[in-house]
Amino acid sequence: MTVTLADVAARAQVSPATVSRVLNGNYPVAASTRERVLKAVDELDYVLNGPASALAAATSDLVGILVNDIADPFFGIMAGAVQSEIGGPGGRAGGERLAVVCNTGGSPERELTYLTLLQRQRAAAVVLTGGAMEDAGHQAAVAAKLRKLTEAGTRVVLCGRPPAPGTGAIALTFDNRGGGRELTEHLIGLGHRRLGYIAGPEERTTTRHRLEGHRAALAAHGIEEDARWTVHGPYDRQSGYEATLELLRRDPSLTAVVAANDTVALGACAALRDSGLRIPRDVSVAGFDDLPFSIDAVPALTTVRLPLAEAGARAGRIAMGRQEAPIGGIATVRGELMVRGSSGAPRA
Amino acid sequence: MTVTLADVAARAQVSPATVSRVLNGNYPVAASTRERVLKAVDELDYVLNGPASALAAATSDLVGILVNDIADPFFGIMAGAVQSEIGGPGGRAGGERLAVVCNTGGSPERELTYLTLLQRQRAAAVVLTGGAMEDAGHQAAVAAKLRKLTEAGTRVVLCGRPPAPGTGAIALTFDNRGGGRELTEHLIGLGHRRLGYIAGPEERTTTRHRLEGHRAALAAHGIEEDARWTVHGPYDRQSGYEATLELLRRDPSLTAVVAANDTVALGACAALRDSGLRIPRDVSVAGFDDLPFSIDAVPALTTVRLPLAEAGARAGRIAMGRQEAPIGGIATVRGELMVRGSSGAPRA
DNA sequence: TGCGATACAGCAAGCGCTTTCTATGCGCTA
């Protein structure tokens, strides 16, 4: 039925061992023999049985990439960058690896299940992207899983995610707090004093850090925050739209709206427009991430650029052992404030 | 070192066979025994060895999803939908499957390599999304691969991709031609007679079909197309920007620009704005796909909505054998014209 | 009480590959 190594061996008149060695190329095989084997492989259209070789060799060429939402370019960009460095087909590394991206949908259970699945497959490496849940129980469970993975020899890299001490995982963390602070300081510098904030989902590290940065900026400038100025919601456009209407309802005198990310900011812009407000004349808007579409918003979005592709690529290289891990296993990746048309001085 | 089935068996005082059966749950096991086994599994923190069981059972729970560009929401949305139906962790199906998305980057070689890798892993199913390359050699190679996969029992579904006759693959095809035609007819109906077209990369089915639809509309209305009115380029924003400038250079009298997709259209809008032209007063713009951000363009983009999520979900269900394949193995998914602010009557 | 049917549990034979160890042939050197 299916062609096996033994069939190839028989056809090439050599032992299965030799065929295996030709295919893996890590043992001397005479050129003439090799050629004969390759010819047989070709004629028989032989395809190696992955599970069998993984079992025998006790290793696999699977690399897992966990993302919260695959439909969100934030993750897509990182995942693509990781993958390009993993050395999957066409990647710059030699060995062919199956880089697989797993969509957790932001669900803790799925995240854990995917990690188990990856562990089960004896993945060569795992990259976790994006913010983590702050639920203590879940964090402990993930940490335990990660420790087990690293102990089993799987390289684990966190990309855009806070460190997980004691797990052996390498962390490339985004400086969400610093970025958030810089962004809000920019607005304050422009003269804003009443700023609405549309935060991401609660219990997420990203949400909290960005919000903390925002508040730190307010505090640093002696602006007392009004509890009505903050609204939480998911990381999507609709949330931004609704949250903005809500903010306006709570305090129509706001002169700026800071969103948890660009997608949310887009929703905010739409809500403002629909409310008859002009950006930035009436209300300034700011996002976070600098996704590709942000520059095309009208006016273009003021935001914090996160080097998603660079960070992903670095994470990929580290996962493949082609680049050294940062000292201490932790590196902080900073964002860059991008001032564009959506922010301006408030009306006097 | 690592815990194996045998260890669990020893601890639970049963045979390995019994443990296996408890874990796979497809054979009667006394409740008391099951409990003992589960307890041992838990205590030992046992994780099944994926490759080993795949080898022994000659099946795997891997499902591959091929996409051209994972950073593009067009693919992200489809991939996410497929995945949610695959029954990966948290999906609505019971069995835990590892749904993996593979990023081909639009490269034929990578596509082929990923298919081989998936074949090697004895994937349970494969979903290919997005347009195909039109290179005859490559198409034949892919077709051969697909045939081999289906013959080996892997279910293959094409989502948003033309059928591959004789391969046993199920196809859910987007009606790119019809959508393209409808879109251009809308513009013609508005009074446009000189329409620029920014096509996607050559040698792609999607590119060709959309362009054909556009031309069919022109022909149907007796508009003779000027060769200068079409420019090809990749599916990205920058391409749209540059192509638009080029079109304007070639024929400043164009009153509408039709883009191969929304991302390209965004670039076109930016180019028009930067050229001091107003949308739609001076030039109308239209996209394709109706990605989430399109409604946030200013003015909102007139485009053709493709039910990406629905199609992906359906593809996923078919791949899992939870929904019947369309008769003949081919179904056409139609788009819906979304008329928005970016298109209007040309100035008299 | 006796007999077939039933419900579990175990044995053991692989699944297709990798890899260690061993065998063989050959070219050289002394």
Add this chain to the structure above:
DNA sequence: TAGCGCATAGAAAGCGCTTGCTGTATCGCA
């Protein structure tokens, strides 16, 4: 010419799991 080492090929023992087949109690029923 005998002896040694190197280059290469093969034999065979698993890797950890699944599953067909073979027991062996236990149960129902007459």
